[in-house]
Amino acid sequence: MLLNLNKMNDVKKTFDTINKIVADWDPLGVGETIAEDEYAGYIPEIIQVMKNDQSLFEYLSQILANELGRGFDSTDMKHVEGLKSICDKIIRAYMDI
Template sequence: MTTEQYDIKTNINIGQEIFENIPNDIRPGWAGLVLSRFDHYIKNIPTSISELYQIIDDKDRWKEAHEQFTKIRVFGLENKNYKPENYLRLAELVAKVTYNASGEPAPFDSDSGHYIASLALKATEYFDDNRLEEEVKSTILLFNRNKKFKDNLTAAKDFLLYKKIDDILWFDWDPIGINDIAPRDEYQGYVPEIFGLVKAKADRQEIANRLHKLEMENMGMSGTIENCLTIADKILKAQ
């Protein structure tokens, strides 16, 4: 464990600084992204957490996160032996942050987001996987490394979208089938082009065609346009 990771785990002031550097409208997306680092490690993601992702993706539904917090809490109470417990606690914090960002009355504690960084890193300990720990740390620090995002909502939204596209290409597209063994940057060279297509309002067919062409011409893979259409849908939904 690096000194930086240790400090984030133990010093709540660092968690506060990280969280408060993120614009309010970006906080649910960032928190959900941190939580989603565990998706490929949890065998059966609780329905209450899967539903939370859907709420995060739709700003008009953020107010529903209060009820979703209750569902996650109830799941934990009914499944006292669920492991890792810190994963459920993290999901509760993500729900709180999402509801607070909605601006609805009776918000949760304003410092709820301060604990996300610490708890996320603690949750990785259960899996004892360096790749997961590095992925979580990298996501936690997404906005902390560039202070301009705090006052530039458009840039922050674009940066979050860029990261989501990077994730989709790595976790879902992965045409070579190496995301469990290869370096994390294997497909990152393709992210700028796909991001550019999304920003240019390309439709699902255009994005899918480009992905399929990359598979065939750059990687020597056959792939299928049907799968690329599925990936294109995920990319467009990430906006």
């Protein structure tokens, strides 16, 4: 039972940590009070695709372009570097949990 509680705590901590990073990023600009709820639905899939930087990068760029309507230009280095920075933050945080 204790093992299951520890695992549940780890899952919640992982979810909360990644959700905070995505909320701080706030690609829609909804603001701090709404952001954590706004992006929470994406966190389980983010956790699933975190096997490598490229998978996470592709998933987040797809979200930006197709679901959030923010567009993502893979030829724009500002877009690419910004998204890589978010991917790095997510992966580093996950490794530290």
